[in-house]
Amino acid sequence: MSRRYLFTSESVTEGHPDKICDRISDAILDALLTEDPYSRVAAEVVVNTGLVLITGEITSKAQINYVNVARNVIAEIGYTDANNGFAANSCSVLVALDEQSPDIAQGVTEAQEKRDATSDDKLDKIGAGDQGLMFGFACNETPELMPLPISLAHRISRQLAAVRKSGELPYLGPDGKTQVSVIYEDGKPVGIDTILISTQHSEAIGELTENSAIQEKIKADLEEFVVKPVFADINVKPDENTRFLVNPTGKFVIGGPQGDSGLTGRKIIVDTYGGYSRHGGGAFSGKDPTKVDRSAAYACRHVAKNIVAAGLADKCEVQVSYAIGVARPTSIFIETFGTGKVDDEVLLKLVQEHFELRPAGIIETFNLRHLPAERGGRFYQNVAAYGHLGRTDLDLPWEQLDRVELLKEAAQQ
Secondary structure (H helix, E strand, O other): OOOEEEEEEEEEOOOOHHHHHHHHHHHHHHHHHHHOOOOEEEEEEEEEOOEEEEEEEEEOOOOOOHHHHHHHHHHHHOOOOHHHOOOOOOOEEEEEEEOOOHHHHHHHHOOHHHHOOOOOOHHHOOOEOOOEEEEEEEEOOOOOOOOHHHHHHHHHHHHHHHHHHHOOOOOEEEEEEEEEEEEEEOOEEEEEEEEEEEEEEOOOEOOEOOHHHHHHHHHHHHHHHHHHHHHOOOOOOOOOOOEEEEOOOOOOOOOHHHHOOEEOOOOHHHHOOOOOOOOOOOOOOOEOOOOHHHHHHHHHHHHHHHHHHOOOOOEEEEEEEEOEOOOOOOEEEEEOOOOOOOOHHHHHHHHHHHOOOOHHHHHHHHOOOOOOHHHOOOOHHHHOOOOOOOOOOOOOHHHOOOOHHHHHHHHHO
């Protein structure tokens, strides 16, 4: 019997209060790693009307100006008008940082296996920065092997920012949210039920002063300059039955930190798979790569994506777990939801044999510590908005399909 259902995912723009915090946290991380690749960083940011608070734990030889880093990010996002209650040059920036706990540092620097002299492998020298569990996921719904709902939500958010910054729609503000509901039949996307865009805008647009006229203008512009370009190369498209909702409250002038406070790490579902896959609970931004909340989640995505790209499953979810100070995962779990072309136990063995899941190995595989000079001091802040996974606009190491042929060959043996 055919099963028909809807699945929805959301995204937010870089000007959303929570994303401002994520961007600042990761810009701080980039700056510290550029000067000192062995920096230990857990940078948290809070924003509110006219205020930025930088807190957390940082141990580094780098000397950076945290206030300037924050102001530069805010200006780049587009908050430059003090009349909006939050602007790069007028907001207060407070810094309240501690050093990393020496108890945690000991476990990270010298892993339990090494202390017990049970291993001479250099990759056992770095233990996990905390206990926890992480997930990675891939499916064949899109070319980037991501679920279609979150892929579309991110594409719309990126396009929303692009037309604002290019001047095509200059009346748009930095704050915005998108949401897409996809129609599925028997597990396959077949249509678009609803597209929702909430975007900050100026009080009046050109000669328009009536709120109803303003909203009609915004809706028409978003359909023409945002939605149509996004779906130009997508097989599953909106049709006459698709609902298109724009600013459902009727007005969105007050936005950003003036409209709502923001906090680092509060958009973990937006950052990953839009709720389509499970989540271990740990946020990414502001954390150096010894924090497995971040690095191991990237590694799990790499594993799942290569498995799906190799044709060994249509969907694949990978879970790992760690103990603080211990390098090797305490568990690895593979789930293919009945779509696997080989047994999940076989895939588990392949993962154990061909993927490095110790923190030091992940850092080395993806070069997460030594930022390439050609990136201009930017790496982590580039993924702080519009998703850390499945990015088609960035060259990310955990998105590389470098194990596909190896897995195909190994699966046949």
